[in-house]
Amino acid sequence: MSTPSLEIKELAFAYPDGNQALFGVNLSIEKGERVALLGPNGAGKTTLVMHMNGIHPTAQGSVRIAGELVDAKNKDSLKQIRAKVGIVFQDPDDQLFMPTVGEDVAFGPYNMGKRGEELDSIVNEALKLVGMAEFKDRPPHHLSFGQRRRVAVATVLAMKPEILVLDEPSSNLDPASRRELADILRSLDITMVMVTHDLPYANELCERAVILNGGVIVSDGSTRNILTNKALLEANRLELPVGFSIQ
Amino acid sequence: MGERLYLHRHSIVHETASYLKVVAAIAFILVAVSTPISNWQAFIGYFIWVLIVAAIAKIPFTLLFKRALIEIPFIFFAILMPFFGSGERFVAGPFNLYREGLIAGAGIVVKGTLGVLTAIILSTSTTAREILRGLERLRLPALMVQIASFMLRYVNVVNDEMERMKVARDSRGFEATGLKHWRVLATAAGALFIRSYERGERVHLSMLSRGYEGVLPHDEVEKSKASDWLMVLIYPLVALVILLITTLIGN
Numbered sequence: 001m002s003t004p005s006l007e008i009k010e011l012a013f014a015y016p017d018g019n020q021a022l023f024g025v026n027l028s029i030e031k032g033e034r035v036a037l038l039g040p041n042g043a044g045k046t047t048l049v050m051h052m053n054g055i056h057p058t059a060q061g062s063v064r065i066a067g068e069l070v071d072a073k074n075k076d077s078l079k080q081i082r083a084k085v086g087i088v089f090q091d092p093d094d095q096l097f098m099p100t101v102g103e104d105v106a107f108g109p110y111n112m113g114k115r116g117e118e119l120d121s122i123v124n125e126a127l128k129l130v131g132m133a134e135f136k137d138r139p140p141h142h143l144s145f146g147q148r149r150r151v152a153v154a155t156v157l158a159m160k161p162e163i164l165v166l167d168e169p170s171s172n173l174d175p176a177s178r179r180e181l182a183d184i185l186r187s188l189d190i191t192m193v194m195v196t197h198d199l200p201y202a203n204e205l206c207e208r209a210v211i212l213n214g215g216v217i218v219s220d221g222s223t224r225n226i227l228t229n230k231a232l233l234e235a236n237r238l239e240l241p242v243g244f245s246i247q
Numbered sequence: 248m249g250e251r252l253y254l255h256r257h258s259i260v261h262e263t264a265s266y267l268k269v270v271a272a273i274a275f276i277l278v279a280v281s282t283p284i285s286n287w288q289a290f291i292g293y294f295i296w297v298l299i300v301a302a303i304a305k306i307p308f309t310l311l312f313k314r315a316l317i318e319i320p321f322i323f324f325a326i327l328m329p330f331f332g333s334g335e336r337f338v339a340g341p342f343n344l345y346r347e348g349l350i351a352g353a354g355i356v357v358k359g360t361l362g363v364l365t366a367i368i369l370s371t372s373t374t375a376r377e378i379l380r381g382l383e384r385l386r387l388p389a390l391m392v393q394i395a396s397f398m399l400r401y402v403n404v405v406n407d408e409m410e411r412m413k414v415a416r417d418s419r420g421f422e423a424t425g426l427k428h429w430r431v432l433a434t435a436a437g438a439l440f441i442r443s444y445e446r447g448e449r450v451h452l453s454m455l456s457r458g459y460e461g462v463l464p465h466d467e468v469e470k471s472k473a474s475d476w477l478m479v480l481i482y483p484l485v486a487l488v489i490l491l492i493t494t495l496i497g498n
Contacts (some may be wrong), residue, residue: 094452107457110464111458111459134458
């Protein structure tokens with residue numbers, strides 16, 4: 001067995017105001033897996049994600065990305081880690097801050113020391129992966145929401161991450177954009193963690209699902225098994241849309 | 248917003264490198280403000296020259312003058328100056344004016360207008376983003392350029408947010424008619440501030456996640472040729488020539 005892309009051991013975290021968000025999380029994700037991270041609001045999903053690239057320093061336990069320890073104090077390794085963990089945030093306007101789409105996609109690789117033609121080809125390739133190549137010179141605020149979400153994915157893909165973390169990828173998308181994004185995500189050959197409330201979307205894209213509630217992992221298994229276990233879903237404030245059923 | 252000032256045209260002024268234009272504009276303004284107001288012939292020359300440059304830049308005069316109205320609040324006190332002061336007085340129509348105040352006030356208005364017209368030509372022929380690049384090239388501290396470029400990027404986002412909050416208020420029957428509604432507006436402004444502040448934090452997080460270490464990427468710049476410099480410096484140089492000629496004739 002190869003080194004897991006993500007390995008979290010006994011991770012606990014409390015906010016400075018004393019509010020404890022994580023109580024010993026254990027999670028291991030193999031290379032190439034697509035995993036849905038499910039859980040009600042306030043379960044600690046975002047806090048967990050913020051640990052994956054050292055935005056929140058690990059207070060207790062450990063997080064490893066492809067075997068490398070995430071250590072917020074070690075600046076050099078942190079830079080490596082942030083190149084390996086690509087987080088796509090929920091609001092694309094938070095992620096797209098440069099004047100044009102192309103420059104925004106270039107932001108990450110530039111910080112990793114890429115320049116000139118190499119940088120250019122990385123940008124073009126990333127935009128092509130999400131089908132946004134012709135929008136390279138456009139300012140982000142002229143794009144539709146779905147397009148901006150796709151560019152946000154490209155900004156992260158341009159860093160050639162080991163693991164792609166998506167925070168609510170389907171939120172606020174119209175059905176067509178939602179499907180287009182699903183097609184793009186499915187076409188990527190990359191380890192993926194998807195934080196979502198959109199259970200059908202999780203079922204569509206991820207073979208494995210993990211439920212986080214009250215700061216611990218309460219269930220870990222195949223998405224199909226989890227989503228057909230009514231009692232489990234109910235206990236964790238998760239619900240399939242009315243009329244939706246998994247055969 | 249942000250790019251709203253820019254007027255897309257093909258002219259020699261539009262195509263000149265932005266940092267050269269910034270240098271030329273500042274140099275021209277320096278020449279204009281250091282001309283003594285008593286040398287009034289020079290100012291006539293400056294105005295004609297500014298209008299010629301605006302014409303070369305294919306900026307319609309109506310647009311130029313409409314945008315120049317922005318200076319009115321700033322020169323308001325200059326207009327009042329002839330009415331207050333001390334020293335020699337004289338009567339002009341219904342007004343009893345102070346001579347010194349009139350000269351000083353006219354100086355501010357005339358020089359201010361020249362500066363504003365120059366700035367308008369610059370902002371109409373150059374995208375805001377290009378001006379920022381120009382400033383970066385001129386070694387304005389990177390932090391200031393970054394702050395300004397973030398402002399440019401998010402002014403639309405914040406504006407939309409403000410608009411949505413207004414719609415939400417109005418849909419619940421709110422109508423700002425007077426002083427008693429300021430409380431509501433102030434609360435909304437506060438909420439908008441907090442939201443923008445939090446957005447700033449989220450943007451910073453997303454920047455850190457992509458390895459931000461204090462430098463924004465910028466394109467490698469090509470060196471400008473001496474002929475480019477010469478061409479753009481015609482703008483302040485003509486003003487300088489006008490100044491010299493009028494000074495010599497005056498003597």
